Amino acid sequence: MSSSSTSIMDNLFQRSLEDLIKGFRLQLLGESNFISRALEEIRREIKVTDLSTKSTALHKLSYLAALHGVDMSWAAFHAVEVVSSPRFQHKRIGYQAITQSFHEQTSVLLLITNQVRKDLNSANEYEVSLALECLSRIGTHDLARDLTPEVFTLLGSSKAFVKKKAIGVVLRVFEKYPDAVKVCFKRLVENLESSDPQILSAVVGVFCELATRDPGSCLPLAPELYKVLVDSRNNWVLIKVLKIFAKLASVEPRLGKKVAEPICEHMRRTVAKSLVFECIRTVVSSLSDHEAAVKLAVAKIREFLVEDDPNLKYLGLNALSIVAPKHLWAVLENKEAVVKALSDEDPNVKLEALHLLMAMVNEDNVLDISRILMNYALKSDPLFCNEIIFSVLSACSRNAYEIIVDFDWYVSLLGEMARIPHCQRGEEIEHQLIDIGMRVRDARPQLVRVSWALLIDPALLGNLFLHPILSAAAWVSGEYVEFCKNPYETVEALLQPRTGLLPPSIRAVYIHSAFKVLVFCLRSYFSAEESTLSFSAQEFSSASSSMNAFTYESILNLVNVIELGLVPLSGTHDVEVQERTKNVLGFIVMIKQDLSEKLNLQDSETEVFRVTAFMEDVFSEELGPVSATAQEKVCVPGGLELKENLGDLEEICGEFLKPVESDSVSYTDKISFSVSKLRIRGQQEASSSTSPPHEASSLLAEHRKRHGMYYLPSQKDDPESNGNDYPLANELANEISPDPFNPKKNPNKSKQRPVVVKLEEGDESRNPPQAKSNIETVNDDESLSRAIQSALLVKNKGKEKDTNPNSEQQKQEESSRIEDHQNSEKKKKKKKKKKNGESSSKHKSRGRNEVASASEQVIIPDYLL
């Protein structure tokens, strides 16, 4: 291409699309280079006045835009020019470009209205079809409004080719400009009776879409559609009609009875699998109350399931999962096929089979099914493995563990899951371990056993996904330490050096649990020594007699071990870990003096004794489950501003509130410094003087005074407590009266199901409220359905007299939408009744209120008669 050639030469040597493509395939310069070169060419060529050149350039541009993601919106105006050409070839290219690139925001959209109108009125049916196609793809509100009359004319065109396309366009027009319904609906409905299969196919397609959006408004057309259902032999049409009926039958159950028989007929006779599948789908989703139809459908599903074709297998399983909720027998019948499908190659099939299996699970078979699934999980790829784990977890935890009778088995199953190599569901397992611990007393020993096994295994610490589970295990070990067989080993496990792999938050849990264990050991040691101690001595002695094996040496040893394990941590950067460490170390310092001197430990006045008793008190309060709605039940105390801007806080504690990076040393130092100051002071005071041991409690009280809001009131006689505003967590649970689950007396099982504490409401984690998305589509649908309903009314009225549609419309619009809908519903029911030959006297509508606007109610002559 010479750069200084004249325009004639340019045109002569303009590369056509074919050349472009060939060039593209042969190019060696690299794709983007080639494309940018071509684009330059195009830009030059497209500005030329000669339409042929322009259109070729546009053609090339469309190609590049479609396949190589080049933006062509800048050529919009040129597209409009090309479309105005009288030559069909150009028009074609122009329309193609327009359909491809125009959208709501295109500024030149208004310019094409006239052109499209001209083409719609053209004698050449192909031009008409181009225009129609264009309208269907890019139709906007304005276009639809302006071109409705033309579309209306075309709906009555004698050329089937055109008519068919006009019908196709109608949907888009309706969607964008609902008032068009008034004009076009009648003709549309007339086409339902057409004998031309093309037309029929198109019309049915349109109604299929309309029915999806608003089934109620298409209900009056049921009779014609029924005829199509029975008469037509075209599978495509039948499939669409079935879809329509599926939607209609869900709105009008009596319709289901009528169509069940023809559908079954089709299912039996046809060879086409697609039609069979559609019948099955219709039956199981909308006609699930008709036993005979369902039985036949299930038989057909079975045929699908045993096929080799993976498509059919998948679809069979899909249909089965739709039918499962209401007709579990169908699933049970096909149990083998489902289990076989679990090991299928196709992940989709496997997933479907898994869901079906979960639907089958109940009290009796949960053990077997879980066993089978765990085996599969070990053999599967990570994705499917986690799917299995997740479904087992959610099925078992539904409704506060409804189907579990043997909690010991379930808890050990949870531990087993933790050891599956690919397991990534740590958080869910963690949640359940803690949950069961809180709700099911009897399962606690087993829980502690399982947790202990998890804790002492050093290999698990390295697995990131298991950390939540370990956190739960640690918590359980600390909280229910009374069931622990060997607390020493627990403590060793909790403080092993490898715990450095854990994130700080979990490490804090570990340390705190070690604390609890220590306190417990001390207490039981003392109570073993002291026989006169009244405070829950019986509990401890009955818990496990083996614990009286605490000797002085072992206790000392324990304290030393803990101290050794924790001292290195006292300088750590993480706030919580340091705090907890210092807590424990401070406690140890308090008791060590007395302990090492082996004072008369019988003396309940010793510091160690009192301190231990104090801490034990703290830890012995049982934490119960809290309802998810508990927070809402707490009334906000008057005068408390929750939403106020906390800007003033800046002045008071500006330095502390500066945004902190994760390893900003200064901030944590400050905090830990203040905390450690407290501790040091406490230690100093404790060790320096022979001051009465209530110094510790006074320090605590002081701390509590300063940060009282954050304390859970665990002391009943604490005068400083600010907790009056916030009821005790436990009390709240008790107020809502935990409903002790009545143990099922299963004659086969000798063991009774343990009591599961359930809270009345709001126990399950609630789904977030449905987001208010799709407001626009809802509004569109509403206006469309309103328009259709009014069109139907007008249609009926039109039989009698020449109505002015506008006044009718106004009347309708005046009454509220709901009333409108109800009116139409009732009228349709009246029509339905007459069709079914039932007597029309005194039929109660479905409990709908008599609408006040009864005076505005228009009597609809039944046009079906």
Add this chain to the structure above:
Amino acid sequence: MGIRFILMVNKQGQTRLAQYYEWLTLEERRALEGEIVRKCLARNDQQCSFVEHRNYKIVYRRYASLFFMVGVDDDENELAILEFIHLLVETMDKHFGNVCELDIMFHLEKAHFMLEEMVMNGCIVETSKANILSSIQLMDKAH
């Protein structure tokens, strides 16, 4: 909406034809095509022809080196769509005579035409090969 889009992509991931029945920006289209192609290419012949993607299903089938992928709504009949794909291929075959990828590349607008005859606004309107082909032949002669 029935059918949301129709794509023809070869095994190297290059799009040969893309017809969208709802408006998506250029980036969205590219991203969509990339994701779907990857999913379909990763599957083998023993697996079923349906893939879930976001809130719709993709029904696909491979013919020689070309993947035909149709994105549909959740409630669409998958087997019917498979039939439709087959019908499309047969129609193109009849028109071009032993159609291959190159034919589609060089006669893109004919392929678009065929699609436009068969699908309008996301609904399948024409399923008879004879009808489609006759109108295309007439249209070719008309200019």
